[in-house]
Every structure is written in C-alpha cells, then in structure tokens.
Amino acid sequence: xxxxxxxxxxxxxxxYMEYKYLxxxxxxxxxxxxxxxxxxxxxxLLHRMWKVETSAGCFAVKQLSSDINLQDEAINxxxxxxxxxxxxxxxxxxxxxxxxxxxxxxxxxxxxAYFLVYPWVNGSVIDAKVISxxxxxxxxxxxxxxxxxxx
Numbered sequence: 001x002x003x004x005x006x007x008x009x010x011x012x013x014x015x016y017m018e019y020k021y022l023x024x025x026x027x028x029x030x031x032x033x034x035x036x037x038x039x040x041x042x043x044x045l046l047h048r049m050w051k052v053e054t055s056a057g058c059f060a061v062k063q064l065s066s067d068i069n070l071q072d073e074a075i076n077x078x079x080x081x082x083x084x085x086x087x088x089x090x091x092x093x094x095x096x097x098x099x100x101x102x103x104x105x106x107x108x109x110x111x112x113a114y115f116l117v118y119p120w121v122n123g124s125v126i127d128a129k130v131i132s133x134x135x136x137x138x139x140x141x142x143x144x145x146x147x148x149x150x151x
Contacts, residue, residue, distance in 0.1 A: 017050050017061070024110045025052075025061060028102040029117045032056030051120060058120035059100075063113055070107065070114045079107055083116070085151060092149055094142055097121055 017038045032055035041049040048063040083106040087098035099106040099116040108115045
C-alpha cells in the first residue's frame with residue numbers, strides 16, 4: 001500500500017487528516033499501524049470523518065467540529081453517554097455502532113481537537129424512491145425495542 005503522503009500537510013479543503021492526529025489516535029486506541037492514507041468520508045454536515053485502514057483493521061475516525069465546546073464537561077459527558085447508549089443498543093441486537101474506548105473514555109483529545117473512533121461498517125443509502133412500507137415497519141419495530149430497553 002502507499003505511505004502516509006499526508007505527512008506534514010495542513011488542512012487542505014478539509015480533505016487530509018494531520019499525521020500528528022493519526023499517530024496519536026492509532027496509539028491511544030491500539031489501532032495498529034496505518035497501511036494507507038486516511039480516506040475522507042463525505043456526507044456529514046458538522047464533523048469530519050475518515051476511513052482509516054491499519055494493520056489491525058478498518059476504522060471510522062470522526063473529528064468533532066471545533067464549533068462544539070468540548071471543554072464544557074456537560075457537553076463532554078453527553079458525548080460519552082451517547083456512546084454508552086449505542087453500546088447498550090448493540091448488546092440488545094439493535095443495529096448500532098459504539099465508539100471504541102481509550103483509557104475508559106470514548107472521546108480523545110489531541111492538541112485541542114476531539115476524536116471518536118468506530119469500527120468500520122460497510123453500508124449503503126437506500127434511495128428514497130424505493131423505500132417501502134416494509135422499511136417503515138422495520139424501523140418502527142426497532143424504535144419500539146429501543147424504547148422498551150431500561151437504560
């Protein structure tokens with residue numbers, strides 16, 4: 001595979017993850033050694049997301065927007081709680097992906113930037129033209145199950 005050509009680059013149209021971040025993330029979450037450049041995943045409106053392939057597997061790395069004050073303990077706690085809820089949903093067979101933990105926390109701060117790391121999950125978007133009543137019923141069943149869980 002290719003080497004980390006993004007080394008030393010600054011943000012260019014938000015396409016490249018700074019190497020210092022990638023290195024710290026891989027160490028903190030024990031992700032192994034990157035085997036290719038992180039690939040930007042587009043679609044979100046607020047945060048930046050990359051697919052990171054390492055010697056240990058594939059991961060989704062989300063850099064939270066600097067517009068969010070994660071120095072505020074209440075906001076920080078809400079992110080941690082959200083990931084714990086996702087974990088509990090997954091344990092109850094509700095489709096959910098929870099962020100990995102590093103030293104007991106989901107959020108990792110690197111030089112003022114905050115990250116969440118998830119196992120990579122392949123997926124696709126269903127075109128709105130093909131969504132059917134069966135899809136709606138499946139979603140309704142999942143929502144019902146979510147509300148029945150005693151968190």
